[in-house]
Amino acid sequence: MAPAAPARVVLTTGFSQRYTGGVKEFSIEAANLRGILKAMDARFPGLGEILEEETSIAIDGEIHELLYSQVIRPGCEVFFIPRIEGG
Amino acid sequence: MLTRTNNADKELKVVGTRPVRPDGEAKVTGQARYGADYSAPGMLWAKILRSPHAHARIRAIDASAALALPGVKAVLTGADFKEQPFEYVGPERVAVNYWHMTRNVMAREKVLYEGHAVAAVAAISPATAEAALQLIKVDYEVLPHVIDVDAAMRPDAPLLFDDMITRGIEPAPAKPSNISKRVEFRLGDVEAGFAAADAVVEMSFKTAPVHQGYIEPHSCLARIGADGQGELWSASQGHFVVRAYTAKLLGMEIGDLLVHPAEIGGGFGGKTVVYVEPVAAALSKKTGHPVKIMMSREDVFKATGPTSGASMTVKIGVTRDGKIVAGQGLFKFQAGAFPGSPVMNACMCAFAPYDIANVNTIGYDVVSNRPKSAAYRAPGSPISAFAVESVLDILATRIGMDPLQLRLKNAARAGTPTAYGPRHAHDGYAETIQALQLHPAYKAPLGKNQGRGVASGFWFNGGGESAANVHVNEDGGVVIATGSMDIGGSRASMAMMAAETLGVPYDKVRSIVADTGSVGYNHVTGGSRVTFATGMAVVDACNKVIDDLRGRAALIWDVDVAGVVWEDGHAQPASAAVGDFKPLSLAAIAAKRGVTGGPIVAEAAVNAGGMAPGFATQFCDVEVDPETGAVKILRFVAAQDVGRAIHPSYVEGQIQGGVVQGIGWALNEEYIYNQAGRLSNAGFLDYRIPVASDLPNIDVVMVEVPNPNHPFGVKGAGEVNIVPVMAAIANAIQQATGRRLTELPMSPPKVLAAIDAGA
Numbered sequence: 001m002a003p004a005a006p007a008r009v010v011l012t013t014g015f016s017q018r019y020t021g022g023v024k025e026f027s028i029e030a031a032n033l034r035g036i037l038k039a040m041d042a043r044f045p046g047l048g049e050i051l052e053e054e055t056s057i058a059i060d061g062e063i064h065e066l067l068y069s070q071v072i073r074p075g076c077e078v079f080f081i082p083r084i085e086g087g
Numbered sequence: 088m089l090t091r092t093n094n095a096d097k098e099l100k101v102v103g104t105r106p107v108r109p110d111g112e113a114k115v116t117g118q119a120r121y122g123a124d125y126s127a128p129g130m131l132w133a134k135i136l137r138s139p140h141a142h143a144r145i146r147a148i149d150a151s152a153a154l155a156l157p158g159v160k161a162v163l164t165g166a167d168f169k170e171q172p173f174e175y176v177g178p179e180r181v182a183v184n185y186w187h188m189t190r191n192v193m194a195r196e197k198v199l200y201e202g203h204a205v206a207a208v209a210a211i212s213p214a215t216a217e218a219a220l221q222l223i224k225v226d227y228e229v230l231p232h233v234i235d236v237d238a239a240m241r242p243d244a245p246l247l248f249d250d251m252i253t254r255g256i257e258p259a260p261a262k263p264s265n266i267s268k269r270v271e272f273r274l275g276d277v278e279a280g281f282a283a284a285d286a287v288v289e290m291s292f293k294t295a296p297v298h299q300g301y302i303e304p305h306s307c308l309a310r311i312g313a314d315g316q317g318e319l320w321s322a323s324q325g326h327f328v329v330r331a332y333t334a335k336l337l338g339m340e341i342g343d344l345l346v347h348p349a350e351i352g353g354g355f356g357g358k359t360v361v362y363v364e365p366v367a368a369a370l371s372k373k374t375g376h377p378v379k380i381m382m383s384r385e386d387v388f389k390a391t392g393p394t395s396g397a398s399m400t401v402k403i404g405v406t407r408d409g410k411i412v413a414g415q416g417l418f419k420f421q422a423g424a425f426p427g428s429p430v431m432n433a434c435m436c437a438f439a440p441y442d443i444a445n446v447n448t449i450g451y452d453v454v455s456n457r458p459k460s461a462a463y464r465a466p467g468s469p470i471s472a473f474a475v476e477s478v479l480d481i482l483a484t485r486i487g488m489d490p491l492q493l494r495l496k497n498a499a500r501a502g503t504p505t506a507y508g509p510r511h512a513h514d515g516y517a518e519t520i521q522a523l524q525l526h527p528a529y530k531a532p533l534g535k536n537q538g539r540g541v542a543s544g545f546w547f548n549g550g551g552e553s554a555a556n557v558h559v560n561e562d563g564g565v566v567i568a569t570g571s572m573d574i575g576g577s578r579a580s581m582a583m584m585a586a587e588t589l590g591v592p593y594d595k596v597r598s599i600v601a602d603t604g605s606v607g608y609n610h611v612t613g614g615s616r617v618t619f620a621t622g623m624a625v626v627d628a629c630n631k632v633i634d635d636l637r638g639r640a641a642l643i644w645d646v647d648v649a650g651v652v653w654e655d656g657h658a659q660p661a662s663a664a665v666g667d668f669k670p671l672s673l674a675a676i677a678a679k680r681g682v683t684g685g686p687i688v689a690e691a692a693v694n695a696g697g698m699a700p701g702f703a704t705q706f707c708d709v710e711v712d713p714e715t716g717a718v719k720i721l722r723f724v725a726a727q728d729v730g731r732a733i734h735p736s737y738v739e740g741q742i743q744g745g746v747v748q749g750i751g752w753a754l755n756e757e758y759i760y761n762q763a764g765r766l767s768n769a770g771f772l773d774y775r776i777p778v779a780s781d782l783p784n785i786d787v788v789m790v791e792v793p794n795p796n797h798p799f800g801v802k803g804a805g806e807v808n809i810v811p812v813m814a815a816i817a818n819a820i821q822q823a824t825g826r827r828l829t830e831l832p833m834s835p836p837k838v839l840a841a842i843d844a845g846a
Contacts, residue, residue, distance in 0.1 A: 012508050013273055017257065054178045056696075061501070061512030062796070064696025065551055079509035082431060083178035084547045086614025086806055087299075087356020087462035 004029060005075035009036060012081060015055075019047050028078075033057065034068035036078055055080040101587040102799050105736045109578050109598060110350070119350040122306035122322035127377035130308070131160055133370050134216035135363075135380070136206040136223050137390060138198035141232035141456040141764025142245065145194060145205065145225060152222035153208055158215035160374045162223065163207040165195035167369055169338045179270075179431065187425040189336050191459050192365050198227070199247055199424035200456050201765045202389025204362075209370040209378050232456040232764040236421045237398050239265040239455040247424060247454045267426035268452040272434050274506040280413025280445030284404025287413075288481045292474040294813070294831040295757035296396035296421060299463050300748065300776045303352025304387045309367035310377040311337075317344045317368060322351040324358040324572050325611030330603050336365040337372065344368075346603045354574050355748070356462030357392050359611045388769035392461020393758065394470075395420040395428040401437075401474040409488045411479075411497045413445040414438045418471055420452055423459035428452045432467030432547075435507040436810075437475050439545040440516050440702060441497045446506035456764050462613060464745060465546040465806035469752070469813060473831065476542035476814030480821065490541040490818070491529070494704065495520045499545075515728030515792040515802070516543070516702035522726045522788045523704055529724075536711050537721065538822025543704040544810025548803030549614030550695035553621035554607030557585065557628040559636075559687035563674025565589060567628075568601040570609030571621040575805050576737030580618050581625050583733050584799060588629040590656030591673060607692050615803025618733060619794075620695035626798045627691035639683035640671050697796025701807035703727040705746070709819040716839030718754055718820060720781070726788035730802030735789065742808040743785040749812025751776045757832050 006029040016024040020043075028039045041048030057064050058079040064070055065083075072078060113119040150162040171185035189195075194203045206223050210216035231245035238244055244265055253260050255269035281287055307321035317339070323329045326346040334341045351358065363380040371378040382391070397420045404413040416437045420428035430450035438446045448471075483490040498517040504510050520543070523529055533539060556568040567585050571577055582598035589596075609621060633653045640658030641648040650665035651658050657670035680687055708722040725746050732738040755775040759767045768774045793800025813831060821827050826841035 010508065014255065014270060053176075058509030058512070061510040062697055063509075063512070063547070063550075065694045067694055067696065070696070077509065081508050082435075083181075084432060084435070084549065084614065085178070085181045085359075085462065085466075085611075086546065086549055086616070086803075087359070087464045087466050 007036065007072050007075065008077045009040070010077060010079045015080060019050065020044055030072050032068060032072055033066060033070040036072060051080055054083060056083045099587055101583045101593050102731070102733050103735065105734060106579065106583070106593045108576060109582065110573065121303055121352050122320065122349040123381050125308040125320040125349065126379065127308060127310055130377040130379055131209040131211060131370070131374060132213045132216050133207050133209045133367060133378050133380045134213065134220050135204045135366065135386070136220045137386070138194065138201060138203040138205055140198055140227055140229050141201050142230040143198050143227040144230060145197060146228055147226040148206060149224040150206060153219040156215065156219045156222060158211040159208060159219045160376065161209045161370055163193070163366065163370050163373065165190065165193040167373070168193060168336055168365070181427070184426070185335055188332065191425055192336060192362065200458050202386065202458060203424070204366070204390065207366050207370060209374050233265070234455055234457055234760050234764055236396060236419050236453050236455060239453050240419060240451065247456065251454070265454045266451050267422060267454055270431045270434055270450045272448045272506040273446070274504060275445035277413045277415050277445045277447045281404045283406070283412045285407040286482055286485045287402065287404040288478050288485070289400065289402035290478055290829060291400045292477065292829045294397045294470050294473055296393040296457065296460065297752045297756040298388060298393045298774065299355040299357035300751070301353030301355060301357060304382040304384060305358070305363050305391060306381040307364050307367050308377060308379045309364065309371045311368055311372040313375060315339070315343055317371070318347065319344060319364055319368060320347045320349050321364050322349040322358065324351070324354040324574060324613050325609070326572065327570060327603055327608050328359065328611050329361055329364055332361045333364045333368050337368055348572055348600045348602065351572055351574050355464050356466060356613055359613050360392065360461055362391055384771065385769045388774065389766055390458055392423065392459055394463035394466060395422065395460045397421065397470045399471065399474050401478050403475070403478045403482060405482050405486060407486055409486060409493050409496045411441055411443045414443050414475070416448040416471060416474065418448065418450040420450065421457065421460065422452050422454050423457050424454060425459045426452055426454060428460050429462065429467030433471035436468035436545050437471035439505055440499055440543050442499050442503040443497065448506060457758070464748065464809045468544060468546050469749065469810045472542065472544045472810045473813040473817070476811060477817050477829070480540065480818040481827070491520050491524050494543055513699040513794065515699070515790070518790045518792055519702050519704040519726040519728055522790050523706055523724060526724055526788065528722060529706060533708065536713060536823055537708060538819040538824070539706055539708050540815045540818025540820070540822060541706045542811035542814035542818060543702065544807050546615065546701045546807035546810060548619065548698045548701050549616030550620045550698040551610045551616055552694050553609045553624045554690065554692040555621060555624035555628045556606055556690045557632050557688065559632060559673060559677050561677055563672060563677040565591065565596045567596060567598045567625055568606050569621050569625065570601055570603065570606040571617045572612040573600055574612050575741055576734055577612070577617045577621065579737060580733040581622065584622050585625050585629050587799070588626050589633065589673070590654065607690065615701060615805040619698055619797055619801045619803055620693060622801055623695050623797065624691045624693045627693060628689045631689035631691060632687060635687055635689060636673070636676050639676050639679065642683050643671065643679055644668050699730060699794040699796070699802045701728060701803055703807040703811055705811045705815045707815045707819050709816060709823055711820060711823045711838060713842055716835035716837070716842060718816070718833060718838060720750060720783055722783055722786070724786045724788065725808060726790055727804065727808055728790045728792050728802065729804040730794040730797065731791050731800035732789055733799060733801065738789060738804045739787045741805045742787045745806065745808030746785045746812055747777050747782060749809045750782065750816065753813040753816040753831060753833055755832050755834055
């Protein structure tokens with residue numbers, strides 16, 4: 001069986017400048033969001049916690065709050081964006 | 088009213104109808120209990136001493152004379168609150184810094200705006216507390232102040248904080264300034280985009296800070312016992328957040344504070360923060376008595392959050408056939424005395440309605456000597472939309488294209504990239520434009536001195552954490568308890584979604600807002616999130632109840648649970664093979680609750696995702712009096728994609744309310760400061776919000792493009808309606824007068840000056 005296509009993980013320009021030396025895109029194989037966060041934290045220690053606290057995610061454009069159990073489909077785009085609050 | 092729905096699937100019996108609102112009777116008969124309506128035995132009254140200066144150092148506070156006044160029980164200053172660490176906690180846009188929060192609740196080293204709380208008195212009567220305030224001596228060293236955002240950004244501006252280094256700039260600036268933060272979003276190559284444009288317009292704009300204008304001033308009653316356990320009654324947009332902030336500032340365990348939700352008289356974002364609750368709680372702790380605080384209207388204007396004012400420059404390029412090829416925006420937002428304006432939202436929302444390959448937005452969060460800004464209906468988005476939608480109007484005229492057609496040609500759809508990162512996942516914008524193109528009034532003739540303006544807007548809409556309980560009563564009635572404050576009809580919409588899910592009549596469901604001890608955590612009622620997120624929790628809880636009811640019916644019939652289905656509010660055999668059983672109603676199963684397992688209850692909690700954004704498009708007709716500059720709104724048509732309206736009357740009300748607030752923002756509302764930095768119009772007589780006689784009927788066009796991620800297709804409906812309003816009016820004034828207004832409010836003197844300048 002062919003390996004599952006990794007997810008394309010993307011950070012905003014601001015996050016990448018602050019936390020990943022300007023690198024915006026990552027290729028990560030994970031079944032759920034916990035796996036994505038663990039992989040990001042392994043590459044940039046402490047980043048997992050920051051992403052948990054500061055971001056929402058858009059999975060192929062659909063915006064979600066961060067949930068460890070969020071299913072990550074093979075090949076999907078996972079975009080970490082600043083969390084928004086309204087009035 | 089007109090509804091265009093794209094949702095023709097499941098036929099619904101309750102959702103989409105207009106039952107009587109559950110909160111109406113108590114409100115119209117004066118029996119609803121707001122924050123100010125609570126009292127307790129032995130209660131003291133508290134008053135707050137506020138700074139007369141825009142900026143001053145507090146050298147000393149002498150409260151001895153106040154404390155000596157008979158009837159005075161305690162005086163509180165900033166020193167009575169524990170110090171908080173200086174750190175930003177939580178998401179960047181709304182990061183909380185408790186070092187700032189405790190100083191906004193009660194000043195310490197300096198006062199940073201007129202009205203800043205300096206001390207508080209608890210006494211046996213309001214008059215005694217008021218008299219005691221006059222006896223408190225504060226030794227101030229008055230400092231230079233700055234009000235305007237552009238002035239606050241100048242290198243020689245008076246500094247509110249001597250150590251504020253701008254965040255978001257690498258390398259960090261060496262010198263402090265009033266600029267708290269810089270944010271930037273980029274997509275594509277804007278310079279290449281502008282080079283490909285046939286027409287480019289760049290223009291600068293200013294907007295005034297405006298107050299949320301809720302009718303009910305902040306009020307609360309607090310009781311902290313000697314055992315450290317406390318209760319708080321207050322009107323807010325989120326009693327769980329009130330609990331968290333108050334406990335944090337007082338150094339309490341969250342569980343030691345029980346917060347009861349009072350009925351709320353408007354919030355619009357401004358009641359997502361605390362002002363009086365920690366003060367009342369601290370005074371109660373100090374005196375051992377319950378303590379009540381009621382703000383005056385003057386207090387509300389001088390000390391609670393307006394939204395930001397802004398100074399901004401927007402540049403947009405289009406081709407001659409109407410394709411937008413580049414958009415650029417520089418947004419400078421007043422945060423007020425402490426950091427935290429919604430400038431990031433402004434940057435993210437500014438061009439979000441459009442499919443533009445090249446976008447760059449830069450924002451600055453700037454402190455100045457005015458009250459700390461608070462959220463206000465789609466915070467940030469209406470401000471940047473005023474600039475973007477005004478420039479688009481100029482470009483439409485320049486290339487000779489109808490303004491709705493220009494927007495439709497460039498409308499974002501599912502799959503369109505955004506400047507803030509991901510692609511849009513939902514349609515809905517184009518449908519609002521098309522609805523207005525078909526509206527009969529769009530082509531109606533205009534008279535002398537009249538003009539028509541068009542504008543659009545975007546707002547994210549929220550999801551997030553909510554919890555709900557469902558109880559089936561002994562007689563089969565249902566109680567829904569959530570922790571989401573009802574500021575826009577959520578008790579009705581929760582009851583309707585529960586009734587629809589359970590298959591019972593609406594009037595069999597009672598919906599309440601429970602206190603912090605009776606239901607799980609619910610985030611604030613804000614961000615247009617409650618009908619979506621809390622609604623999902625309610626539906627989940629109802630589905631759990633249905634599973635329970637099926638199980639109990641199976642017990643009663645002595646069959647396997649797989650043989651029981653729930654249809655039309657009854658347990659029914661899944662097929663004839665299961666047996667010949669008469670359907671069991673909720674009431675019939677509730678009557679057997681004891682023998683089938685006890686009370687029928689369920690709870691559910693969600694961290695809801697899959698929210699869909701809100702899009703709005705509006706047009707308005709105005710008539711401008713060339714002698715006075717007064718602008719009369721003749722017609723206002725507001726289209727909005729609401730996903731699905733659970734209770735259409737409430738949704739229409741939300742849209743009409745947002746438009747009315749936008750009209751006030753556009754034409755009249757502003758804070759007028761004198762040379763000393765003191766507010767000159769801290770009351771509704773001089774700070775003029777629109778009243779009914781100022782307004783035409785707001786014609787609502789609800790567009791329903793359902794959100795597939797919600798059981799009933801809901802998208803948030805409470806905020807995006809305010810986003811286009813100011814630009815739509817500015818564009819109409821331009822058509823009526825030939826003059827482009829670039830500064831809010833477009834009050835008669837400004838309109839007249841613009842007319843005269845062009846004469």
